[in-house]
Amino acid sequence: MKIFLDTADLVEIRRAADANLIDGITTNPSLVSQVAGDRDPKEIYKEICEVVDGPVSAEVVATDKDTMVAEARKLAALHDNIVVKLPLTEDGLKACRAVGTEGIRTNVTLCFSVSQALLAAKAGATFVSPFVGRIDDISGEGMQLIHQIRQVYDNYGYDTEILAASLRHPMHVVESMLIGADCATMPPKVLWQLAKHPLTDKGLDAFLEDWDKLGATI
Numbered sequence: 001m002k003i004f005l006d007t008a009d010l011v012e013i014r015r016a017a018d019a020n021l022i023d024g025i026t027t028n029p030s031l032v033s034q035v036a037g038d039r040d041p042k043e044i045y046k047e048i049c050e051v052v053d054g055p056v057s058a059e060v061v062a063t064d065k066d067t068m069v070a071e072a073r074k075l076a077a078l079h080d081n082i083v084v085k086l087p088l089t090e091d092g093l094k095a096c097r098a099v100g101t102e103g104i105r106t107n108v109t110l111c112f113s114v115s116q117a118l119l120a121a122k123a124g125a126t127f128v129s130p131f132v133g134r135i136d137d138i139s140g141e142g143m144q145l146i147h148q149i150r151q152v153y154d155n156y157g158y159d160t161e162i163l164a165a166s167l168r169h170p171m172h173v174v175e176s177m178l179i180g181a182d183c184a185t186m187p188p189k190v191l192w193q194l195a196k197h198p199l200t201d202k203g204l205d206a207f208l209e210d211w212d213k214l215g216a217t218i
């Protein structure tokens with residue numbers, strides 16, 4: 001499964017990229033606004049693409065098809081790694097189809113139902129982003145959505161990749177893997193939580209304490 005980092009924070013992106021742990025980046029307008037300050041977001045996207053050799057999702061902010069297509073072309077022209085994120089609306093689906101025929105890769109986002117995911121696949125989306133955590137937030141079963149999309153895509157042979165998004169904790173990532181999501185995007189905190197285990201820390205402390213008794217070096 002591919003691991004994407006869900007952030008526009010270059011410090012965090014470099015930290016994960018240095019460890020060769022990530023396959024790509026997802027951003028959204030909220031994440032970009034948290035870090036941009038007075039920087040042009042397009043420069044941030046380009047910088048991210050220089051750091052990460054994989055898909056980097058950058059989202060349109062228009063809501064009508066024609067302006068979405070124009071924004072998608074501008075974003076895609078920034079760097080070969082750019083994948084254009086489009087909202088799962090009627091206009092977003094039409095824009096997805098239109099830019100897909102030009103060879104622009106797409107990530108159809110804000111997906112909350114199987115029927116929406118079906119239309120994303122029909123529109124030729126490269127990725128679809130079901131938002132697990134936001135469904136859980138309203139007392140739904142977010143992970144059930146990943147399960148159902150996997151089944152529908154497998155039943156009919158759609159090759160749109162399922163990019164499990166809005167993942168809030170390690171078990172969301174583990175469950176996405178077990179279901180067979182193609183990719184999982186997560187905040188940096190969740191990525192590093194994946195590495196943590198109290199028995200690892202306890203075991204390491206004991207090993208180092210015992211080694212210290214030797215007074216030896218390697």
Ligand code: G3P
Nearest residue numbers: 006026028133134165166
């Ligand atoms: O990739 C989508 C993600 O950024 C949404 O996450 O935690 O804001 O629901 P969240």
